[in-house]
Amino acid sequence: MTTGAATRRRLVWQQLVPIAFGVACLIAVIALLEVLIRAGVINRFIVPTPLDIAGSFGRLIREEHVGERFLLTCYEALGASLLLTVFGIAFGVLLHRLRLVRLATETWIAAMASAPLVLMYPLFLVIFGRSALTIIMMGFVSALPPVILKTLEGLSSTRPVLINVGRSFKLTPSQLYWKILFPSALPTIFVGVRLGMIFALINIVGVEFLINFGGLGQLVNELSERYDLPGTYAAICFVILVSVVFFVVTERIEKWLRPGA
Amino acid sequence: MSAEPLLVVDNIVKRFETPEGTLTAVEGISFNVAPGEFVAVIGPSGCGKSTLFNIIGGLLDEYEGQVSVAGETLRGPHPSIGMIFQEESTFPWRTVIDNVAFPLEIAGMAKAERLEKARHFVELVGLDGFERRYPSELSGGMRQRVSMARTLASQPKILLMDEPFAALDEQTRLLLGDKVLQIQQDLKQTTLLITHNLTEAVQLSDRILVMTYRPGRTKRMVEIKLPRPRSSEIVGSDAFGHYVAQIWSDLREEASKGLKDDEARRGGARRA
Numbered sequence: 001m002t003t004g005a006a007t008r009r010r011l012v013w014q015q016l017v018p019i020a021f022g023v024a025c026l027i028a029v030i031a032l033l034e035v036l037i038r039a040g041v042i043n044r045f046i047v048p049t050p051l052d053i054a055g056s057f058g059r060l061i062r063e064e065h066v067g068e069r070f071l072l073t074c075y076e077a078l079g080a081s082l083l084l085t086v087f088g089i090a091f092g093v094l095l096h097r098l099r100l101v102r103l104a105t106e107t108w109i110a111a112m113a114s115a116p117l118v119l120m121y122p123l124f125l126v127i128f129g130r131s132a133l134t135i136i137m138m139g140f141v142s143a144l145p146p147v148i149l150k151t152l153e154g155l156s157s158t159r160p161v162l163i164n165v166g167r168s169f170k171l172t173p174s175q176l177y178w179k180i181l182f183p184s185a186l187p188t189i190f191v192g193v194r195l196g197m198i199f200a201l202i203n204i205v206g207v208e209f210l211i212n213f214g215g216l217g218q219l220v221n222e223l224s225e226r227y228d229l230p231g232t233y234a235a236i237c238f239v240i241l242v243s244v245v246f247f248v249v250t251e252r253i254e255k256w257l258r259p260g261a
Numbered sequence: 262m263s264a265e266p267l268l269v270v271d272n273i274v275k276r277f278e279t280p281e282g283t284l285t286a287v288e289g290i291s292f293n294v295a296p297g298e299f300v301a302v303i304g305p306s307g308c309g310k311s312t313l314f315n316i317i318g319g320l321l322d323e324y325e326g327q328v329s330v331a332g333e334t335l336r337g338p339h340p341s342i343g344m345i346f347q348e349e350s351t352f353p354w355r356t357v358i359d360n361v362a363f364p365l366e367i368a369g370m371a372k373a374e375r376l377e378k379a380r381h382f383v384e385l386v387g388l389d390g391f392e393r394r395y396p397s398e399l400s401g402g403m404r405q406r407v408s409m410a411r412t413l414a415s416q417p418k419i420l421l422m423d424e425p426f427a428a429l430d431e432q433t434r435l436l437l438g439d440k441v442l443q444i445q446q447d448l449k450q451t452t453l454l455i456t457h458n459l460t461e462a463v464q465l466s467d468r469i470l471v472m473t474y475r476p477g478r479t480k481r482m483v484e485i486k487l488p489r490p491r492s493s494e495i496v497g498s499d500a501f502g503h504y505v506a507q508i509w510s511d512l513r514e515e516a517s518k519g520l521k522d523d524e525a526r527r528g529g530a531r532r533a
Binding site (some may be wrong): 184 | 343
């Protein structure tokens with residue numbers, strides 16, 4: 001019993017120590033920045049002090065409706081993420097099943113991943129109007145390639161012995177997909193989804209910034225134009241928070257869908 | 262063995278097309294396995310053992326000859342044949358109990374019933390207490406036992422194993438051999454073992470088919486008249502040593518050919 005309690009305590013420590021170390025490193029970096037800016041090593045007209053940034057959070061919440069903007073950016077990111085997960089995975093599965101389509105399109109999709117699709121925003125504005133839908137579609141389209149490619153990679157790299165196990169149990173093609181190929185590919189697919197979400201968020205905030213419509217991107221634009229640097233950096237912190245929220249949520253979903261990894 | 266054979270392998274020939282030309286992997290392999298019998302196929306690396314495993318398991322087609330199970334000619338994987346693979350083949354996303362219950366789930370058995378049944382096979386391979394663990398939390402030997410329990414849960418008439426303990430150390434291999442012997446004796450399980458390990462083959466088998474190096478042909482069928490029930494303790498007996506020496510004298514020449522061939526190929530590749 002005592003050994004069990006000691007083991008549990010040790011496991012808790014093993015989990016807590018890295019978290020505590022990470023937080024301590026972050027605080028140390030912030031403190032170092034504060035010192036370097038105050039000492040004049042870093043120009044405070046370019047980078048405001050962390051204390052100034054922290055001080056502007058309340059102002060952003062009270063005067064700039066950052067809560068609503070945060071939720072709007074989250075909503076756009078969620079919309080784009082759902083679209084890219086559904087269509088990206090479906091297209092990846094299609095490429096895995098149809099060799100001809102894969103050979104014909106894989107290079108193009110890879111090329112599309114590195115193309116600056118954000119520059120197509122005027123076209124999207126014409127098609128979808130100046131609305132959240134334009135921003136969602138921009139995020140979706142620009143984030144699709146990594147999800148497709150990683151889904152394809154995950155399915156293709158399923159260990160042949162697992163497929164042979166399925167064949168030896170006479171699984172139907174559909175059972176083989178859902179019981180073996182898909183669970184085996186899930187970790188790689190989730191890498192693609194996370195990459196896609198990063199691409200989507202960059203494009204969503206970028207387009208909000210460019211078309212000056214809603215969300216945190218517009219706030220960053222407005223604050224930088226007012227030369228409110230602490231506010232600008234504080235708004236960027238909220239963008240990072242959106243990214244962290246999505247990362248944590250996808251990690252939880254992955255653990256739920258694919259335990260034991 | 263006087264009983265009607267359960268498995269008949271009749272004059273199997275398998276050729277592969279390679280960039281260097283046609284490669285005959287196995288040629289004219291024929292043998293029978295009677296119900297409850299344990300037969301091993303042994304041969305040097307590259308003699309076509311795994312090709313034979315895949316043909317009997319129904320994973321390879323386009324070969325000459327015929328494989329039949331209880332009189333039924335094999336066309337693809339057969340529900341009466343349960344396969345245990347050389348490579349680690351547990352599903353990492355399933356717990357031990359869910360891995361073992363997999364074939365029962367595919368058969369459409371209700372959850373409570375299949376878990377109950379799976380528990381029996383987990384106990385049979387000596388993994389009780391590990392039901393809720395994931396494969397990543399188990400040793401290599403334990404994972405191989407999970408694979409074995411999963412295959413046994415499908416209740417095959419013939420257990421087909423391809424060097425299932427190849428990746429394990431010698432001591433674990435001997436102890437797992439005991440487990441296989443115990444299961445085979447308890448279930449009267451007809452078993453065909455593909456291996457290159459002499460000790461393992463003699464420890465477990467009633468008969469051993471010795472194969473030649475490429476193309477794999479039947480060199481000799483050796484009957485092992487060691488008493489049953491057996492355990493790994495038998496490896497110290499004179500009779501055991503006699504069988505190992507006898508089979509090695511057959512195998513040595515074939516293994517040497519394989520080694521020379523391999524060295525020639527590597528030398529050729531280096532020169533190129």
